[in-house]
Amino acid sequence: MGDLEKAARKAQEFRQREREILDAALALFLEHGEDRVTVEMIADQVGIGKGTIYKHFETKNEIYLLLMIRYEEDLAELFRSIDGEDDRERLPREYFSFRIQQPRRYQLFDRLENKVIKEQAVPELVDKLHTIRAKNLDSLVRTIEQGMKADTLEPVPPYYHIALAWALAHGAVGLMESPFYQKYIDDKEDFTDFLINVGIRMGNKGQRGRRDD
Numbered sequence: 001m002g003d004l005e006k007a008a009r010k011a012q013e014f015r016q017r018e019r020e021i022l023d024a025a026l027a028l029f030l031e032h033g034e035d036r037v038t039v040e041m042i043a044d045q046v047g048i049g050k051g052t053i054y055k056h057f058e059t060k061n062e063i064y065l066l067l068m069i070r071y072e073e074d075l076a077e078l079f080r081s082i083d084g085e086d087d088r089e090r091l092p093r094e095y096f097s098f099r100i101q102q103p104r105r106y107q108l109f110d111r112l113e114n115k116v117i118k119e120q121a122v123p124e125l126v127d128k129l130h131t132i133r134a135k136n137l138d139s140l141v142r143t144i145e146q147g148m149k150a151d152t153l154e155p156v157p158p159y160y161h162i163a164l165a166w167a168l169a170h171g172a173v174g175l176m177e178s179p180f181y182q183k184y185i186d187d188k189e190d191f192t193d194f195l196i197n198v199g200i201r202m203g204n205k206g207q208r209g210r211r212d213d
Contacts, residue, residue, distance in 0.1 A: 018056045020046050022070065025063050030104055034064070034112060061121035064112040065129060071109055072132040074098075079139045088150075089200050091143045096169060096199040100192055103173040110170075137162060144203075154203050161203045168199050 024045035028037045039060065043050045057063050075098055082090050099106055116126060144161045147153035153161065172195050175181050176188065185191050 014056075017046070017048070017052070021048075021053060021056055022063065022067055026067055026105075029067075029108055034060075034108065034115075059121070061116050061119065062125065064116055065122055065125035068109050068113060069125065069129050069132060071105070072129060072136060075136050076132055076139075079136060083139070088143055088146055088152075091139065092165065092200045093196055095140065095165065096196040099169040100172050100176070100195060103176045106169070106173045107177060140165070152205055154205055154208055156203075164202050165199060168195070168202065 021042060025037070025042050028041055028045060032041075037060075039053050040050050042063075043053050057066070075095070078094055078098060079091065082094060085091075113129075116122065140162055141158045144153060144158045148155050172192075176185070176192075
């Protein structure tokens with residue numbers, strides 16, 4: 001095996017271990033809460049030494065941000081896979097499904113983002129996260145503008161529609177994770193489908209009613 005091949009293999013193994021660390025960290029954060037999870041716990045989950053973690057990540061904040069970046073990149077890849085389709089409902093449907101289907105993950109990343117911004121941690125990764133998210137929002141804006149051009153959506157600034165979608169997703173996640181309201185949702189799959197179907201029709205033309213100018 002030549003030096004270049006050895007270097008490529010070593011780099012591949014490094015990236016694979018990094019993915020394993022992130023996967024283990026996410027599972028532990030979801031199970032125990034991010035504040036209770038230590039670097040030692042993550043290392044034990046992967047089956048490596050604590051020092052190996054620090055070869056990949058300097059702090060837990062870096063792990064938090066890389067998990068959030070991966071989350072937004074997954075949404076970006078989903079959007080790219082349906083780009084150019086004639087079905088204008090497909091993109092918002094996939095958006096709601098992506099945000100709502102795993103409510104605990106959504107809530108985790110919402111907490112983590114507030115935490116790292118408050119601590120002003122790893123600003124270059126925060127910028128990367130926000131850049132990816134801005135591109136995802138651009139995809140939603142294009143779909144919204146197409147809907148307004150087709151006279152099916154209310155002709156308001158696109159961010160009205162995006163903020164409305166965010167509010168529904170955020171509220172739905174809180175509802176589905178509420179111990180009180182969970183008692184009233186017998187069929188969570190059907191309820192999620194109901195929410196998504198309502199979500200993709202929010203902002204349709206005529207829902208505001210008539211106003212006197």
